Amino acid sequence: MSNEAALHGHSDVAHAHGVDIHHEEHGHHKETFITKYVFSQDHKMIAKQFLITGMIWAILGGLMSVLFRLQLGYPDTHFQILEDLLGSKWAKGGQIQPEFYYALVTMHGTVLVFFVLTGGLSGTFANFLIPLQLGARDMASPFLNMLSYWFFWLASVVMLSSLFIETGPASGGWTSYPPLSALGDASEGSKTGMDLWLISMALFVVSSLLGGLNYISTILNLRTKGMSMTRMPLTIWALLFTAILGVLSFPVLLSGFILLLFDRHAGTSFYLSDIFLASGKALPNEGGSAILYQHLFWFLGHPEVYIIILPAMGLVSEVMSVNARKPIFGYMAMVGSMFAIAILAFLVWAHHMFVTGLNPFLGSVFVLLTLLIAVPSAIKVFNWLTTLWKGNIRFTPGMLFAIGFVSMFISGGLTGIFLGNSTLDIHLHDTMFVIAHFHIVMGVSGILGMFAGIYHWFPKMYGRYLNNTMAYIHFWITLVGAYLIFWPMHYEGLAGMPRRYLDVSGWLSFNQFGGLNRFISTVAMIVFAVQLLFVFNFFYSIFKGRKVITQNPWGATTLEWTAPIRPGHGNWPGEIPEVHRWAYDYAKDGREFIPQTEPLGSNESAH
Amino acid sequence: MSTIFLLLILLLGFLITFQIAKASEYVGVLKGEKKNFEQNNRVNGFLMIAFLVLGLIGVWWCNDLYKGKILGEAASSHGKEIDTMLYITIAITGVVFFITQILLFWFAYKYQYSEKRKAYYFPHDNRLEIIWTVVPAIALTVLVGFGLFYWFRITGEAPKDALQVEVTGKQFGWIFRYPGKDNTFGKKYFKNISDKDGNSLGLLWDDPYSHDDIVVGNEMYIVKNQPVKLIINSRDVVHDVGLVHFRMKMDAVPGTPTTMWFTPIYTTDEMKEKTHNPDFEYEISCDQMCGRGHYTMRAIVKVVTPEEFILWKAKQKPNFVQVFPAKEPSSAVKTDSTAGSPMKAGL
Structure with a gap:
């Protein structure tokens, strides 16, 4: 096998990497259960920890959406089982109470955005792929990497515990705008639940920073010999930009949270002014600005959506190229457009605030910058389409999800052009149109990209395959279901139906959608059930799946497939591989694929 | 069970x-x-094209089902402009949507694995890439151009003759204030708010301008074809004045007043006829999460003719008179120190 030739053929090449020595040490020390599975410093194990924690959160977050969709779809029905399970405070008479409904939507948003699509997605694939695809033994700092996971775990525990306190978890929406989130008297969820939410999020920011710094330094420093930046697979580029976005924007979010904590407990007035509470008391605070928080929040909040979607884009580019058996079209344009997205991500945050009283001129600048983002996004879409053109496509489960991702990204991206245009945002802001838009472009696309990654790299993670039949069922029902759920929601939004309404029957302008809400809720439950099928497939296949017997089952060019089927800590038993070409030599010179480790032929031109 | x-x-x-x-x-x-593998691949390839065809039929069907239930006719001049903008955007994005989705699933179907086919090595092409950088850029310039044109018209200064109404959100309802005969709002200070004493906005009674201010809840009266400028406040948390039929929306932020203006073009009665719905009302919905009663935070807008508005206004008692029934508005210019709890606020 050419890979092995490459592996052993260069044993005389001197590697200057410090990690080699590190690896030698690892070869000798004994691994216990604790060091291997719990406090592991192996990037592959940490990736799996992130993945499984993310999956648990995804199930919980999904279950929350089932509960609140039940209320929204069937506002008049009494589900006795809900009262039995959740108690009479939250589900009196089998109906979700408003406080609990708002707690559920808040937790659903927080959990899915941060714990699943940031922690679960970046955490998993940055950890798993960066060292393997770059030819590194491990991360730049395996110890910080381990801490990154355990801070995530702590954040998870704190967030989970907030579900069980008497006044309930935070319930001011995942954005937690003050004054609502600052005043316990304004909302039950703004009592202890909000404190736990803030603490958990602070821990999450720490986790994200530790991880992000590690990813950046690993990508910049630990590339193997010959792996110039322009030979890196697009996954790595995507993860690099993601990490940079996170490192630059999460601290701003943290500062916003700290000011909020001060307002809550130290009597400061950063966000509070002129408040008279329904309980009959005027607060002493004057001079604060509630809008300041929104600026601080969205300065992360907007890059955050790219933190979610960029890794998905990277995974999809890689999976699509491998399975179309064709190089990704326009590699440099793909890198360039991701770079443009990363820069613009910092310059568009106020498009979430067109109707807050923002200066209209300032608003117009943000319109321009926001719609500018559509250009690199369009380039990416057309490049994916061209990658499929004249390919020889294998519909592996990973590939199906990659195609589904592109479809969803197109649909959701186009509605972004509506919302980014301030004139239309006046009407559509905070309606179900927004819900449909960001669920499609960020939620569903992000999760489809993640599924593409999981199905594609599962054989590398566990040395076994996932069951294909279950994967096909999972894909088709998820794709069809996602469109059935979110497509009609646009119509509710066009009619102006506000988001976060748990019952629209009291409104003359919105009550025509009762039937549609019921339909959406029913589909949502079916789609959720199918996700459980995936979870089952995942855990079953870890232990009982069909075994991988070839080192490179997908016929891919990248380095992770030159490592043993079940790589140990250090990834390659001998020398780390050397790279001689870019990652996308598929269908070149009549050969199906040429691994990155193969030297250029004598009369072969480099890409 | x-x-x-x-x-x-x-x-x-x-x-x-x-x-x-x-x-x-x-x-x-x-x-x-x-x-x-080949068998599975064929099945999935077929499903790709089936999904495309059924999906397109579904899109058409869904649109047919709901097109009558959305939007309706915009009831303000701004609303008409926003609807025009919406249709321009739907047209442009719609074309892109159909082209790209059809190409995506068609390519997936057409270029599915076949033993005979060799994938085509096609790593890049500068001409193509320039085309799909420039074309979207032009399309977006058009959209930005239209968008900002309307945006500045909508967010520009309200006309001088605009009717002024102050809207204040609270958990969970709306309070409206009209400036009265002097056409000037009296000063207010939030620490003066007292629902018990009937001063729900904290008006300062030692400011004579406040004496003829009319304060009402639940229903806002405005006049057909007369621009109306809303000055928006909040008493507690962030709310949002959502006016679906006028296509307008603006946050209510405690401590930071905001404004918006529009011109209603149909009276409530005219809308009842237009929509063939005798129960039609213009509704104000709160569009910003504000707590447990968010989804019930409703008020009604009554658009009336100028004559009806004069009649309605004549029937309203100023807040001051409601609080101090002894003082008739004509005689009260200077207030004594017993009036409420006058606080000098630097407003």
Whole structure:
């Protein structure tokens, strides 16, 4: 096998990497259960920890959406089982109470955005792929990497515990705008639940920073010999930009949270002014600005959506190229457009605030910058389409999800052009149109990209395959279901139906959608059930799946497939591989694929 | 009981799916990996094109089903402009949507694996890439141009003759204030708010301008064809004045007043005829999460003719008179120190 030739053929090449020595040490020390599975410093194990924690959160977050969709779809029905399970405070008479409904939507948003699509997605694939695809033994700092996971775990525990306190978890929406989130008297969820939410999020920011710094330094420093930046697979580029976005924007979010904590407990007035509470008391605070928080929040909040979607884009580019058996079209344009997205991500945050009283001129600048983002996004879409053109496509489960991702990204991206245009945002802001838009472009696309990654790299993670039949069922029902759920929601939004309404029957302008809400809720439950099928497939296949017997089952060019089927800590038993070409030599010179480790032929031109 | 039954059915469905999935894996091994792969690939390739066709039919059908239930006719001049902008955007994005989705699933179907086909090595092409950088850029310039044109018209200064109404959100309802005969709002200070004393906005009674201010809840009266400028406040948390039929929306932020203006073009009665709905009302919905009663935070806008508005206004008693019934508005210019709790606020 050419890979092995490459592996052993260069044993005389001197590697200057410090990690080699590190690896030698690892070869000798004994691994216990604790060091291997719990406090592991192996990037592959940490990736799996992130993945499984993310999956648990995804199930919980999904279950929350089932509960609140039940209320929204069937506002008049009494589900006795809900009262039995959740108690009479939250589900009196089998109906979700408003406080609990708002707690559920808040937790659903927080959990899915941060714990699943940031922690679960970046955490998993940055950890798993960066060292393997770059030819590194491990991360730049395996110890910080381990801490990154355990801070995530702590954040998870704190967030989970907030579900069980008497006044309930935070319930001011995942954005937690003050004054609502600052005043316990304004909302039950703004009592202890909000404190736990803030603490958990602070821990999450720490986790994200530790991880992000590690990813950046690993990508910049630990590339193997010959792996110039322009030979890196697009996954790595995507993860690099993601990490940079996170490192630059999460601290701003943290500062916003700290000011909020001060307002809550130290009597400061950063966000509070002129408040008279329904309980009959005027607060002493004057001079604060509630809008300041929104600026601080969205300065992360907007890059955050790219933190979610960029890794998905990277995974999809890689999976699509491998399975179309064709190089990704326009590699440099793909890198360039991701770079443009990363820069613009910092310059568009106020498009979430067109109707807050923002200066209209300032608003117009943000319109321009926001719609500018559509250009690199369009380039990416057309490049994916061209990658499929004249390919020889294998519909592996990973590939199906990659195609589904592109479809969803197109649909959701186009509605972004509506919302980014301030004139239309006046009407559509905070309606179900927004819900449909960001669920499609960020939620569903992000999760489809993640599924593409999981199905594609599962054989590398566990040395076994996932069951294909279950994967096909999972894909088709998820794709069809996602469109059935979110497509009609646009119509509710066009009619102006506000988001976060748990019952629209009291409104003359919105009550025509009762039937549609019921339909959406029913589909949502079916789609959720199918996700459980995936979870089952995942855990079953870890232990009982069909075994991988070839080192490179997908016929891919990248380095992770030159490592043993079940790589140990250090990834390659001998020398780390050397790279001689870019990652996308598929269908070149009549050969199906040429691994990155193969030297250029004598009369072969480099890409 | 039925819930448990449902869960049992779900579990059974799981088991059956799992057994089929397992069996098909064994069958695949028996058939040979290659043959099994080709068969699965053909099925998924077919499903790609089926999804495209059914999806497009579904899009058309969904639109047919709901097009009558959305929007309706915009009831303000700004609303008409926003609707025009909406149709321009739908047209442009719609074309892109159909082209790209059709190409995506068509390519997936057409270029599915075949033993005979060789993938085409096509790593980049500068001409193509320039085309799909420039074309979207032009389309977006058009959209930005239209968008900002309307945006500045809508957010520009309100006309001088605009009717002024102050809207204040609170958990969970709306309070409206009209400036009265002097056409000037009196000063207010939030620490003066007292629902008990009937001063729900904290008006300062030692400011004579406040004496004729009219304060009402639940219903806002405005005049057909007269621009109306809303000055928006909040008493507690962030709310949002959402006016679906006028296509307008603006946050209510405690401590930071905001404004918006528009011109209603149909009276409530005219809308009742237009919509063939005798119960039609213009509604104000709160569009910014504000707590447990968010979804019930409703008020009504009555658009009336100028004559009706004069009649309505004549019937309203100023807040000051409601609080101090002894003082008739004509005589009261200077207030004494017993009036409320006058606080000098630097407003």
